[in-house]
Amino acid sequence: xxxxxxxxxxxxxxxxxxxxxxxxxxxxxxxxxxxxxxxxxxxxxxxxxxxxxxxxxxxxxxxxxxxxxxxxxxxxxxxxxxxxxxxxxxxxxxxxxxxxxxxxxxxxxxxxxxxxxxxxxxxxxxxxxxxxxxxxxxxxxxxxxxxxxxxxxxxxxxxxxxxxxxxxxxxxxxxxxxxxxxxxxxxxxxxxxxxxxxxxxxxxxxxxxxxxxxxxxxxxxxxxxxxxxxxxxxxxxxxxxxxxxxxxxxxxxxxxxxxxxxxx
Amino acid sequence: xxxxxxxxxxxxxxxxxxxxxxxxxxxxxxxxxxxxxxxxxxxxxxxxxxxxxxxxxxxxxxxxxxxxxxxxxxxxxxxxxxxxxxxxxxxxxxxxxxxxxxxxxxxxxxxxxxxxxxxxxxxxxxxxxxxxxxxxxxxxxxxxxxxxxxxxxxxxxxxxxxxxxxxxxxxxxxxxxxxxxxxxxxxxxxxxxxxxxxxxxxxxxxxxxxxxxxxxxxxxxxxxxxxxxxxxxxxxxxxxxxxxxxxxxxxxxxxxxxxxxxxx
Amino acid sequence: xxxxxxxxxxxxxxxxxxxxxxxxxxxxxxxxxxxxxxxxxxxxxxxxxxxxxxxxxxxxxxxxxxxxxxxxxxxxxxxxxxxxxxxxxxxxxxxxxxxxxxxxxxxxxxxxxxxxxxxxxxxxxxxxxxxxxxxxxxxxxxxxxxxxxxxxxxxxxxxxxxxxxxxxxxxxxxxxxxxxxxxxxxxxxxxxxxxxxxxxxxxxxxxxxxxxxxxxxxxxxxxxxxxxxxxxxxxxxxxxxxxxxxxxxxxxxxxxxxxxxxxx
Numbered sequence: 001x002x003x004x005x006x007x008x009x010x011x012x013x014x015x016x017x018x019x020x021x022x023x024x025x026x027x028x029x030x031x032x033x034x035x036x037x038x039x040x041x042x043x044x045x046x047x048x049x050x051x052x053x054x055x056x057x058x059x060x061x062x063x064x065x066x067x068x069x070x071x072x073x074x075x076x077x078x079x080x081x082x083x084x085x086x087x088x089x090x091x092x093x094x095x096x097x098x099x100x101x102x103x104x105x106x107x108x109x110x111x112x113x114x115x116x117x118x119x120x121x122x123x124x125x126x127x128x129x130x131x132x133x134x135x136x137x138x139x140x141x142x143x144x145x146x147x148x149x150x151x152x153x154x155x156x157x158x159x160x161x162x163x164x165x166x167x168x169x170x171x172x173x174x175x176x177x178x179x180x181x182x183x184x185x186x187x188x189x190x191x192x193x194x195x196x197x198x199x200x201x202x203x204x205x206x207x208x209x210x211x212x213x214x215x216x217x218x219x220x221x222x223x224x225x226x227x228x229x230x231x232x233x234x235x236x237x238x239x240x241x242x243x244x245x246x247x248x249x250x251x252x253x254x255x256x257x258x259x260x261x262x263x264x
Numbered sequence: 265x266x267x268x269x270x271x272x273x274x275x276x277x278x279x280x281x282x283x284x285x286x287x288x289x290x291x292x293x294x295x296x297x298x299x300x301x302x303x304x305x306x307x308x309x310x311x312x313x314x315x316x317x318x319x320x321x322x323x324x325x326x327x328x329x330x331x332x333x334x335x336x337x338x339x340x341x342x343x344x345x346x347x348x349x350x351x352x353x354x355x356x357x358x359x360x361x362x363x364x365x366x367x368x369x370x371x372x373x374x375x376x377x378x379x380x381x382x383x384x385x386x387x388x389x390x391x392x393x394x395x396x397x398x399x400x401x402x403x404x405x406x407x408x409x410x411x412x413x414x415x416x417x418x419x420x421x422x423x424x425x426x427x428x429x430x431x432x433x434x435x436x437x438x439x440x441x442x443x444x445x446x447x448x449x450x451x452x453x454x455x456x457x458x459x460x461x462x463x464x465x466x467x468x469x470x471x472x473x474x475x476x477x478x479x480x481x482x483x484x485x486x487x488x489x490x491x492x493x494x495x496x497x498x499x500x501x502x503x504x505x506x507x508x509x510x511x512x513x514x515x516x517x518x519x520x521x522x523x524x525x526x527x528x
Numbered sequence: 529x530x531x532x533x534x535x536x537x538x539x540x541x542x543x544x545x546x547x548x549x550x551x552x553x554x555x556x557x558x559x560x561x562x563x564x565x566x567x568x569x570x571x572x573x574x575x576x577x578x579x580x581x582x583x584x585x586x587x588x589x590x591x592x593x594x595x596x597x598x599x600x601x602x603x604x605x606x607x608x609x610x611x612x613x614x615x616x617x618x619x620x621x622x623x624x625x626x627x628x629x630x631x632x633x634x635x636x637x638x639x640x641x642x643x644x645x646x647x648x649x650x651x652x653x654x655x656x657x658x659x660x661x662x663x664x665x666x667x668x669x670x671x672x673x674x675x676x677x678x679x680x681x682x683x684x685x686x687x688x689x690x691x692x693x694x695x696x697x698x699x700x701x702x703x704x705x706x707x708x709x710x711x712x713x714x715x716x717x718x719x720x721x722x723x724x725x726x727x728x729x730x731x732x733x734x735x736x737x738x739x740x741x742x743x744x745x746x747x748x749x750x751x752x753x754x755x756x757x758x759x760x761x762x763x764x765x766x767x768x769x770x771x772x773x774x775x776x777x778x779x780x781x782x783x784x785x786x787x788x789x790x791x792x
Contacts, residue, residue, distance in 0.1 A: 034564040034580050036298040040463035045508050050463065051368070052298050055341045058372045065371075077583045077607075079341075104579070107593075108586045197784065199568035199578065243781025244573050253507025256461065300562040304727035309772050314727065315632070316562050319605045322636045329635075343605075517771025520725065 010264030016225030025067035032074025035200030097124035106135025274528030280489030296338025299464030361388035370399025538792030544753030560602025563728030625652035634663025
């Protein structure tokens with residue numbers, strides 16, 4: 001358990017990315033107000049299709065026909081919570097995989113209670129930073145706000161425990177990402193610090209994780225591939241950028257053009 | 265009726281664009297959550313002015329003083345529907361033209377009922393893709409989500425019928441755009457596939473259509489000119505772009521710099 | 529009183545900027561729907577940290593731990609007004625400075641009443657254009673929408689009066705910015721017209737003002753420095769831009785790279 005997880009092989013990531021582009025999954029995003037456009041553009045760039053449908057009745061209707069559902073609680077409201085629960089229930093009935101991004105869980109009471117209440121509703125995956133994983137696992141979190149103050153390596157045992165307890169996958173991301181189903185685990189060590197100077201890169205990654213969850217085959221590999229695709233695109237974009245503005249633009253360009261060989 | 269509509273002359277488009285920049289119409293946008301910033305920036309780039317005012321009382325007050333009103337149902341909620349109805353009523357009383365963008369109509373019950381309920385409220389124009397036009401016309405739609413699976417040419421007869429029945433203009437956009445008042449029709453054949461890899465290009469076009477509806481003169485020509493302006497800007501931007509990120513940025517730059525001669 | 533205020537010295541602006549980057553204040557933004565991503569990215573670029581938390585209970589909880597709070601009424605709704613009042617009250621109890629951006633006040637009844645109702649709640653600063661300052665001061669406003677039709681110089685005496693009456697700072701921005709506490713005043717004459725062709729530059733400036741209000745020391749200088757930082761970044765970016773798309777991207781890059789010597 002304490003062995004450092006192996007790096008996801010580039011070939012596996014390339015295979016998952018090719019599969020994603022072949023399937024072009026439609027991702028129903030119930031996400032926060034800040035990152036909607038960037039999330040949609042990230043999904044389009046990587047080869048998936050986004051749709052934001054938020055009225056409770058429509059959210060339930062739509063998540064039943066989408067290929068995956070994203071639940072991101074960054075700007076959770078009572079009303080949006082109702083839509084999310086309706087969408088999760090419909091997704092579960094239809095067999096649509098759904099992904100939880102528990103933004104800033106632990107720091108704020110309302111969203112913490114909400115996040116804990118949906119954990120037993122069988123998410124296909126959870127994508128979070130170390131602080132958020134600690135909070136979900138009932139550990140004292142160090143950070144405030146959305147930047148992770150803890151290290152993803154420190155959070156890995158708690159990620160494993162969460163994955164096991166809820167029968168889900170957990171991707172804990174940071175300078176190094178770890179992706180685990182409780183037993184198996186992959187690491188992805190490719191991110192760039194510039195990712196933290198653009199709002200919504202983590203949220204967009206969660207949407208990409210949702211897209212990859214829609215693919216047939218080894219879901220743990222697919223989720224790790226999603227992390228690898230974003231991290232590698234960031235790594236390749238950073239040296240070409242003059243700052244966070246051109247980085248965000250270049251990241252979308254890079255995701256669009258990313259080839260299997262770029263991942264190896 | 266079955267003759268292919270003629271291409272809008274470049275000179276006509278250039279005349280409409282010059283008029284738009286002279287009038288700089290203020291467009292009240294009740295649009296979806298995903299595309300607000302891109303819509304506002306598109307209006308500013310082309311030479312119009314955006315304002316998003318959403319509280320029901322304010323929406324009614326504002327649409328009476330704006331030059332045009334956009335109603336886009338992409339993230340319709342019950343509450344936003346109330347604002348939209350109030351804004352439409354005030355616009356109609358003040359003689360402010362309003363434009364309907366019936367995003368994903370047909371695919372979801374709540375918005376479909378809403379869109380059908382506002383059709384008789386005298387929109388100046390409807391801007392939609394082929395699937396959405398088919399849905400408004402009571403035909404079985406093929407697509408799911410917001411990408412048009414049908415061809416705009418196939419939808420043209422239904423666009424004509426809608427325009428006639430509701431005394432409105434219909435712009436059905438896709439690889440080729442058709443703009444009709446039921447009797448007359450123009451085509452615009454200038455778009456670029458990259459448009460579909462950036463979220464909100466269709467929604468932003470609807471806002472631009474609303475801006476052009478505020479101009480004096482031949483509204484059918486103006487609406488066709490709006491389509492031509494966006495399509496041509498896209499066509500000119502695509503070869504200079506490294507992907508959808510730089511395409512979206514370049515599109516705004518291009519709209520800002522677009523000259524009459526670029527349209528011919 | 530009628531003497532033209534002196535230009536903020538570059539060295540003072542540079543000192544404030546260095547302090548900002550050292551403190552990296554966390555800014556709780558209750559802002560409008562259109563500008564959320566641009567506001568967050570601007571704060572990240574300049575060296576602060578954004579967080580948008582909107583559910584009333586969470587807004588109160590969060591503004592007590594944030595370093596500053598921004599209240600922007602651009603897309604005010606009744607529900608959002610409740611969150612704002614809860615956040616202001618908690619901020620005041622915790623000693624967190626809060627900043628008011630009274631977007632389009634005067635033009636619309638609901639938001640005007642709201643803005644006037646929060647003025648006595650001790651904002652640390654108000655950032656507005658000339659029309660909005662006139663409206664807050666009970667003067668007839670000329671503009672409609674968010675672009676300032678009046679000149680900031682004309683609004684300066686009313687800005688002074690507001691600052692005195694409410695014990696706050698007022699930054700009235702336009703081609704020239706004036707920043708006053710009622711008695712003292714600075715001017716910043718560095719902006720670029722391109723700023724008006726990108727949505728949310730004024731709103732983002734208000735968020736930056738909020739970040740600078742969190743710093744220890746001379747708050748009037750800090751707020752003037754915030755104006756100077758944005759204006760200078762705009763001035764340096766404009767000649768390198770091909771239009772408003774690349775300008776917005778370049779502005780973020782420039783804010784990120786801005787050095788003290790650039791301000792002098």
